[in-house]
Amino acid sequence: MRLSLTVNGDHLTSGAEPVTPLVDVLREEFYLTGAKPVCREGFCGACMVLIDGNPTPSCLMPVALGQGCDIRTVEGLTANGGLNPIQVALEACDAVQCGMCFPGMVVSLTHLLTIRPAATRDDIRAALTGNVCRCTGYERIIEAALLALATK
Structure with missing residues (x-):
């Protein structure tokens, strides 16, 4: 069975078992290694991706549930081929x-800046x-998130 996914705007197919964690398919089949399978319990956030615009731990999501969704990894959050504002600010700070x-x-901070352009420290x-x-x-x-908001 082939699963059809939209990842970072690209239409991709996977031969993985439907219950395979999305993070494994992203890394092992699509070579998108930004999401890290650290805790595999949804606790640490290292595997966070955006699913239909919402931060989601990809270690907890079976790949089959990603069909029909817009999946964005950290690799898909670049701005015009360069770093996005939060990446620039994290480096600057x-x-x-x-x-x-x-x-x-x-991923989490990019989502926050998108939904709350006047976000506070709290x-x-x-968001983190x-x-x-x-x-x-x-x-x-x-501080980096505040800088990204100020320079947006």
Whole structure:
């Protein structure tokens, strides 16, 4: 059985079993390695993708449920082939260390900036609830999100 998916605007097919986690198909079949299968329990946010515009842990989503959805990975969030505003701000604020959580943070914060262009510090904290960072701590990440909002 072939599954049909729309990922970052491209129509792709997968031969994976329908219950295979989406993160595995993204990485192993489509070579989109931004989403990281870290906890595989939906807790850490490293595998976050946008499903129909909503942040979703791809480790918990069976690939078959992705059919008919608009799936966006961190690779699909670039702006005109370059970094998007949150990626630029995270770099400018030196907010990334090991990089394991970075793709999930970018997905969650890009979503927030899209739905709340006047987000507050508390909005940013709430948006990052599903993303765990063990290296940086969250203050520089929050500062980066505020910078991205200010330069938007």
